[in-house]
Amino acid sequence: MSQAIPKTAKQWRITGYDGLDALKFTEEAIPILSDNQVLVQIQGASLNFRDIIIPLGKYPFSQKPNVVPGSDGAGTVLAVGKSVTRFKPGDKVVTILNQRHLAGSIDARSADSGLGASIDGTLRSIGAFDEQGLAKLLKRLGADYIINYQETPNWGEVAKALTGGIGVHLVVEVAGVLTMKQSVASLKLDGIMSVVGFVGGEGNGADAPNLLDPWLKHYTARGISVGSRQQMEDMCLAIEANLEKLRPIIDSRVFKLDQLKEAYKYLQAGENLGKVCIDTE
Numbered sequence: 308m309s310q311a312i313p314k315t316a317k318q319w320r321i322t323g324y325d326g327l328d329a330l331k332f333t334e335e336a337i338p339i340l341s342d343n344q345v346l347v348q349i350q351g352a353s354l355n356f357r358d359i360i361i362p363l364g365k366y367p368f369s370q371k372p373n374v375v376p377g378s379d380g381a382g383t384v385l386a387v388g389k390s391v392t393r394f395k396p397g398d399k400v401v402t403i404l405n406q407r408h409l410a411g412s413i414d415a416r417s418a419d420s421g422l423g424a425s426i427d428g429t430l431r432s433i434g435a436f437d438e439q440g441l442a443k444l445l446k447r448l449g450a451d452y453i454i455n456y457q458e459t460p461n462w463g464e465v466a467k468a469l470t471g472g473i474g475v476h477l478v479v480e481v482a483g484v485l486t487m488k489q490s491v492a493s494l495k496l497d498g499i500m501s502v503v504g505f506v507g508g509e510g511n512g513a514d515a516p517n518l519l520d521p522w523l524k525h526y527t528a529r530g531i532s533v534g535s536r537q538q539m540e541d542m543c544l545a546i547e548a549n550l551e552k553l554r555p556i557i558d559s560r561v562f563k564l565d566q567l568k569e570a571y572k573y574l575q576a577g578e579n580l581g582k583v584c585i586d587t588e
Protein backbone atom coordinates (compact mmCIF):
# COMPACT_ATOMS: atom_id res chain seq x y z
CA MET A 308 0.00 0.00 0.00
CA SER A 309 1.56 3.32 -1.01
CA GLN A 310 1.81 6.01 1.65
CA ALA A 311 0.87 9.66 1.11
CA ILE A 312 4.01 11.76 0.80
CA PRO A 313 4.12 14.79 3.10
CA LYS A 314 5.35 18.11 1.71
CA THR A 315 7.75 18.89 4.56
CA ALA A 316 10.09 17.02 6.89
CA LYS A 317 11.34 17.80 10.38
CA GLN A 318 15.07 17.63 10.77
CA TRP A 319 18.11 18.68 12.76
CA ARG A 320 21.05 20.56 11.29
CA ILE A 321 24.55 21.12 12.67
CA THR A 322 25.01 24.87 12.28
CA GLY A 323 28.44 25.17 13.94
CA TYR A 324 31.11 23.34 15.89
CA ASP A 325 30.99 25.01 19.30
CA GLY A 326 28.78 22.57 21.23
CA LEU A 327 25.35 21.00 21.25
CA ASP A 328 23.65 24.41 20.93
CA ALA A 329 24.83 24.30 17.30
CA LEU A 330 22.11 21.68 16.71
CA LYS A 331 19.03 23.39 15.28
CA PHE A 332 15.62 21.79 14.72
CA THR A 333 13.90 22.87 11.47
CA GLU A 334 11.01 22.00 9.21
CA GLU A 335 11.85 22.12 5.52
CA ALA A 336 10.32 21.26 2.17
CA ILE A 337 11.07 17.75 0.95
CA PRO A 338 13.45 18.07 -2.00
CA ILE A 339 12.49 16.92 -5.48
CA LEU A 340 14.08 13.50 -5.97
CA SER A 341 16.86 13.21 -8.51
CA ASP A 342 16.93 10.14 -10.77
CA ASN A 343 19.12 8.05 -8.49
CA GLN A 344 17.59 9.01 -5.18
CA VAL A 345 15.23 7.22 -2.83
CA LEU A 346 12.83 9.02 -0.50
CA VAL A 347 12.68 7.32 2.88
CA GLN A 348 10.27 7.75 5.79
CA ILE A 349 12.75 7.25 8.60
CA GLN A 350 11.15 5.29 11.41
CA GLY A 351 14.04 5.19 13.82
CA ALA A 352 17.61 6.38 14.15
CA SER A 353 20.22 5.62 16.80
CA LEU A 354 23.12 7.66 18.10
CA ASN A 355 26.86 7.07 18.05
CA PHE A 356 29.78 8.71 19.86
CA ARG A 357 30.59 10.22 16.46
CA ASP A 358 27.30 12.18 16.46
CA ILE A 359 28.34 13.93 19.66
CA ILE A 360 31.87 14.84 18.59
CA ILE A 361 30.80 16.41 15.28
CA PRO A 362 29.03 19.48 16.81
CA LEU A 363 31.83 19.64 19.41
CA GLY A 364 34.30 20.22 16.56
CA LYS A 365 36.30 17.07 17.39
CA TYR A 366 35.47 14.87 14.43
CA PRO A 367 38.68 13.90 12.57
CA PHE A 368 37.08 13.15 9.19
CA SER A 369 35.50 15.19 6.41
CA GLN A 370 32.26 17.04 7.09
CA LYS A 371 30.15 19.73 5.42
CA PRO A 372 28.58 22.78 7.07
CA ASN A 373 24.89 22.68 8.04
CA VAL A 374 24.63 18.91 7.54
CA VAL A 375 21.71 16.84 8.89
CA PRO A 376 23.34 14.65 11.59
CA GLY A 377 22.92 10.90 12.16
CA SER A 378 24.36 7.88 10.37
CA ASP A 379 22.19 5.02 11.66
CA GLY A 380 18.61 4.75 10.56
CA ALA A 381 15.93 2.44 9.24
CA GLY A 382 12.68 3.17 7.49
CA THR A 383 10.35 2.60 4.57
CA VAL A 384 10.78 3.71 0.97
CA LEU A 385 8.12 6.27 -0.02
CA ALA A 386 9.22 7.01 -3.59
CA VAL A 387 12.11 6.35 -5.96
CA GLY A 388 13.80 8.32 -8.74
CA LYS A 389 13.32 7.07 -12.29
CA SER A 390 16.72 5.33 -12.55
CA VAL A 391 16.47 3.48 -9.23
CA THR A 392 16.38 -0.30 -9.66
CA ARG A 393 17.21 -1.73 -6.24
CA PHE A 394 14.23 -0.34 -4.33
CA LYS A 395 10.50 0.25 -4.66
CA PRO A 396 7.95 2.03 -2.44
CA GLY A 397 7.19 -0.03 0.66
CA ASP A 398 10.66 -1.62 0.92
CA LYS A 399 12.22 -1.60 4.39
CA VAL A 400 15.71 -0.15 4.24
CA VAL A 401 18.66 0.61 6.47
CA THR A 402 21.43 3.14 5.94
CA ILE A 403 25.14 2.44 5.56
CA LEU A 404 27.60 4.93 7.03
CA ASN A 405 29.93 5.63 4.12
CA GLN A 406 27.35 6.10 1.39
CA ARG A 407 29.72 5.39 -1.51
CA HIS A 408 31.41 2.32 0.02
CA LEU A 409 29.62 -0.48 -1.81
CA ALA A 410 32.04 -3.41 -1.61
CA GLY A 411 35.73 -4.17 -1.17
CA SER A 412 38.27 -1.94 0.54
CA ILE A 413 37.50 1.64 1.41
CA ASP A 414 38.95 4.30 -0.93
CA ALA A 415 39.24 8.09 -0.68
CA ARG A 416 35.93 8.73 -2.44
CA SER A 417 34.04 6.33 -0.16
CA ALA A 418 35.73 7.70 2.96
CA ASP A 419 34.49 11.16 1.98
CA SER A 420 30.84 10.05 1.98
CA GLY A 421 30.06 9.73 5.69
CA LEU A 422 26.33 9.99 6.42
CA GLY A 423 25.59 12.68 9.01
CA ALA A 424 28.96 14.40 8.37
CA SER A 425 29.65 14.87 4.63
CA ILE A 426 26.13 13.91 3.52
CA ASP A 427 22.76 14.74 5.14
CA GLY A 428 21.96 12.04 7.69
CA THR A 429 19.13 10.26 9.44
CA LEU A 430 18.02 12.62 12.22
CA ARG A 431 14.98 13.76 10.27
CA SER A 432 11.52 12.40 9.61
CA ILE A 433 11.85 11.97 5.84
CA GLY A 434 14.99 12.14 3.74
CA ALA A 435 16.25 11.66 0.20
CA PHE A 436 19.22 9.29 0.01
CA ASP A 437 21.24 8.15 -2.97
CA GLU A 438 20.20 4.65 -4.02
CA GLN A 439 23.72 3.37 -3.43
CA GLY A 440 23.74 4.37 0.24
CA LEU A 441 20.92 2.11 1.36
CA ALA A 442 20.73 -1.63 1.96
CA LYS A 443 17.65 -3.82 2.19
CA LEU A 444 16.81 -4.54 5.79
CA LEU A 445 15.70 -8.13 6.15
CA LYS A 446 14.15 -8.63 9.58
CA ARG A 447 15.36 -7.81 12.40
CA LEU A 448 23.45 -11.63 24.30
CA GLY A 449 24.92 -13.74 25.62
CA ALA A 450 28.51 -13.24 26.86
CA ASP A 451 30.44 -16.14 28.39
CA TYR A 452 32.52 -13.81 30.55
CA ILE A 453 32.23 -10.17 31.55
CA ILE A 454 35.15 -8.15 32.90
CA ASN A 455 34.42 -4.70 34.33
CA TYR A 456 37.29 -2.45 33.18
CA GLN A 457 36.69 -0.02 36.05
CA GLU A 458 37.07 -2.71 38.70
CA THR A 459 39.77 -4.64 36.80
CA PRO A 460 42.28 -2.20 35.28
CA ASN A 461 44.49 -5.13 34.09
CA TRP A 462 41.54 -6.59 32.17
CA GLY A 463 43.79 -7.60 29.25
CA GLU A 464 45.73 -10.15 31.33
CA VAL A 465 42.52 -11.34 32.96
CA ALA A 466 40.92 -11.90 29.54
CA LYS A 467 43.97 -13.87 28.42
CA ALA A 468 43.86 -16.00 31.59
CA LEU A 469 40.22 -16.84 30.80
CA THR A 470 41.40 -18.51 27.59
CA GLY A 471 43.81 -20.76 29.51
CA GLY A 472 46.68 -18.33 28.88
CA ILE A 473 46.43 -18.57 25.09
CA GLY A 474 44.86 -15.17 24.44
CA VAL A 475 42.00 -13.95 22.29
CA HIS A 476 41.97 -14.03 18.49
CA LEU A 477 40.47 -10.59 17.98
CA VAL A 478 40.05 -7.51 20.11
CA VAL A 479 37.89 -4.61 18.91
CA GLU A 480 39.57 -1.56 20.46
CA VAL A 481 36.88 1.10 20.96
CA ALA A 482 38.36 3.11 23.83
CA GLY A 483 41.56 4.27 22.09
CA VAL A 484 45.15 4.88 23.14
CA LEU A 485 44.39 4.71 26.87
CA THR A 486 43.39 1.04 26.68
CA MET A 487 45.44 -0.33 23.79
CA LYS A 488 48.07 -1.87 26.08
CA GLN A 489 45.34 -3.92 27.77
CA SER A 490 43.93 -4.94 24.42
CA VAL A 491 47.36 -6.13 23.31
CA ALA A 492 47.84 -7.98 26.63
CA SER A 493 44.67 -9.96 25.91
CA LEU A 494 45.81 -11.15 22.45
CA LYS A 495 47.09 -14.55 21.42
CA LEU A 496 50.20 -14.86 19.27
CA ASP A 497 49.25 -13.79 15.74
CA GLY A 498 46.02 -12.23 17.07
CA ILE A 499 44.42 -9.09 15.64
CA MET A 500 43.64 -5.75 17.24
CA SER A 501 41.07 -3.79 15.21
CA VAL A 502 41.20 -0.13 16.20
CA VAL A 503 37.84 1.56 15.69
CA GLY A 504 37.55 4.52 18.05
CA PHE A 505 38.66 6.60 21.02
CA VAL A 506 35.65 6.78 23.31
CA GLY A 507 37.96 6.47 26.36
CA GLY A 508 39.68 9.79 25.58
CA GLU A 509 42.43 11.13 23.40
CA GLY A 510 45.40 10.39 25.73
CA ASN A 511 48.88 10.99 24.40
CA GLY A 512 51.36 9.01 22.34
CA ALA A 513 53.10 7.64 25.44
CA ASP A 514 50.00 5.65 26.37
CA ALA A 515 49.84 3.70 23.13
CA PRO A 516 51.95 0.82 21.81
CA ASN A 517 54.35 1.99 19.10
CA LEU A 518 54.64 0.57 15.60
CA LEU A 519 57.35 -1.91 16.61
CA ASP A 520 55.02 -3.52 19.12
CA PRO A 521 53.07 -5.66 16.57
CA TRP A 522 56.39 -7.15 15.46
CA LEU A 523 57.79 -7.63 18.97
CA LYS A 524 54.61 -9.23 20.26
CA HIS A 525 53.50 -10.97 17.07
CA TYR A 526 50.11 -9.45 16.41
CA THR A 527 48.39 -7.44 13.68
CA ALA A 528 46.98 -3.98 14.44
CA ARG A 529 44.67 -2.39 11.92
CA GLY A 530 42.21 0.47 11.69
CA ILE A 531 38.69 -0.25 10.54
CA SER A 532 36.22 2.22 9.12
CA VAL A 533 32.76 0.62 9.32
CA GLY A 534 31.98 -1.57 6.29
CA SER A 535 30.64 -1.60 2.77
CA ARG A 536 27.06 -2.03 1.61
CA GLN A 537 27.91 -5.62 0.70
CA GLN A 538 29.07 -6.32 4.25
CA MET A 539 25.92 -4.66 5.63
CA GLU A 540 23.77 -6.93 3.48
CA ASP A 541 25.76 -10.00 4.59
CA MET A 542 25.26 -8.89 8.19
CA CYS A 543 21.49 -8.48 7.67
CA LEU A 544 21.36 -12.04 6.28
CA ALA A 545 23.35 -13.38 9.24
CA ILE A 546 21.05 -11.56 11.66
CA GLU A 547 17.94 -12.89 9.97
CA ALA A 548 19.29 -16.44 10.07
CA ASN A 549 19.97 -16.14 13.82
CA LEU A 550 17.01 -14.18 15.11
CA GLU A 551 16.64 -16.45 18.13
CA LYS A 552 20.26 -15.88 19.18
CA LEU A 553 20.82 -12.22 18.33
CA ARG A 554 18.96 -9.40 20.00
CA PRO A 555 19.82 -5.72 19.65
CA ILE A 556 20.69 -4.08 22.95
CA ILE A 557 18.52 -0.98 23.05
CA ASP A 558 18.35 1.42 25.98
CA SER A 559 14.99 1.47 27.76
CA ARG A 560 14.65 5.20 27.05
CA VAL A 561 13.64 6.10 23.50
CA PHE A 562 13.65 9.81 22.58
CA LYS A 563 11.38 11.69 20.18
CA LEU A 564 13.04 13.60 17.32
CA ASP A 565 12.50 16.98 19.00
CA GLN A 566 14.25 15.67 22.16
CA LEU A 567 17.52 15.07 20.30
CA LYS A 568 19.68 17.34 22.45
CA GLU A 569 18.48 15.51 25.56
CA ALA A 570 19.41 12.23 23.87
CA TYR A 571 22.89 13.53 23.00
CA LYS A 572 23.45 14.58 26.63
CA TYR A 573 22.16 11.22 27.89
CA LEU A 574 24.66 9.39 25.65
CA GLN A 575 27.43 11.85 26.47
CA ALA A 576 26.91 11.24 30.20
CA GLY A 577 27.07 7.47 29.63
CA GLU A 578 23.66 6.96 31.22
CA ASN A 579 22.63 4.53 28.50
CA LEU A 580 22.74 0.76 28.53
CA GLY A 581 22.69 -0.14 24.84
CA LYS A 582 21.87 1.98 21.81
CA VAL A 583 20.20 5.33 22.33
CA CYS A 584 17.37 5.38 19.80
CA ILE A 585 15.36 8.23 18.32
CA ASP A 586 11.78 7.78 17.21
CA THR A 587 11.77 9.95 14.07
CA GLU A 588 8.10 9.56 13.15
Ligand SMILES: NC(=O)c1ccc[n+]([C@@H]2O[C@H](COP(=O)([O-])OP(=O)(O)OC[C@H]3O[C@@H](n4cnc5c(N)ncnc54)[C@H](OP(=O)(O)O)[C@@H]3O)[C@@H](O)[C@H]2O)c1
Pocket residue numbers: 355356357456481482485486502503504505506507531532533534577
Ligand atom coordinates in the same frame (compact mmCIF):
# COMPACT_ATOMS: atom_id res chain seq x y z
N1 LIG B 1 35.64 2.69 12.98
C1 LIG B 1 34.37 2.44 12.90
O1 LIG B 1 33.92 1.91 11.94
C2 LIG B 1 33.49 2.78 14.07
C3 LIG B 1 32.16 2.36 14.10
C4 LIG B 1 31.41 2.62 15.25
C5 LIG B 1 31.99 3.32 16.31
N2 LIG B 1 33.26 3.74 16.20
C6 LIG B 1 33.95 4.42 17.28
O2 LIG B 1 34.14 3.46 18.31
C7 LIG B 1 34.11 4.10 19.58
C8 LIG B 1 33.05 3.43 20.45
O3 LIG B 1 31.78 3.64 19.87
P1 LIG B 1 30.54 2.79 20.39
O4 LIG B 1 29.36 3.24 19.62
O5 LIG B 1 30.88 1.34 20.41
O6 LIG B 1 30.44 3.34 21.86
P2 LIG B 1 29.66 2.72 23.09
O7 LIG B 1 28.47 1.91 22.65
O8 LIG B 1 29.48 3.85 24.07
O9 LIG B 1 30.66 1.67 23.68
C9 LIG B 1 31.89 2.07 24.20
C10 LIG B 1 32.34 0.97 25.17
O10 LIG B 1 33.67 1.30 25.58
C11 LIG B 1 33.70 1.15 26.99
N3 LIG B 1 34.72 2.04 27.50
C12 LIG B 1 34.68 3.38 27.61
N4 LIG B 1 35.84 3.83 28.14
C13 LIG B 1 36.60 2.76 28.38
C14 LIG B 1 37.89 2.57 28.96
N5 LIG B 1 38.62 3.60 29.38
N6 LIG B 1 38.36 1.31 29.06
C15 LIG B 1 37.63 0.24 28.63
N7 LIG B 1 36.41 0.36 28.08
C16 LIG B 1 35.91 1.60 27.96
C17 LIG B 1 32.32 1.55 27.47
O11 LIG B 1 32.03 0.98 28.71
P3 LIG B 1 31.13 1.81 29.76
O12 LIG B 1 29.84 2.14 29.05
O13 LIG B 1 30.97 0.86 30.89
O14 LIG B 1 31.93 3.03 30.10
C18 LIG B 1 31.44 0.89 26.38
O15 LIG B 1 31.21 -0.47 26.66
C19 LIG B 1 33.86 5.57 19.31
O16 LIG B 1 35.10 6.27 19.29
C20 LIG B 1 33.22 5.57 17.93
O17 LIG B 1 33.42 6.77 17.24
C21 LIG B 1 34.01 3.49 15.10
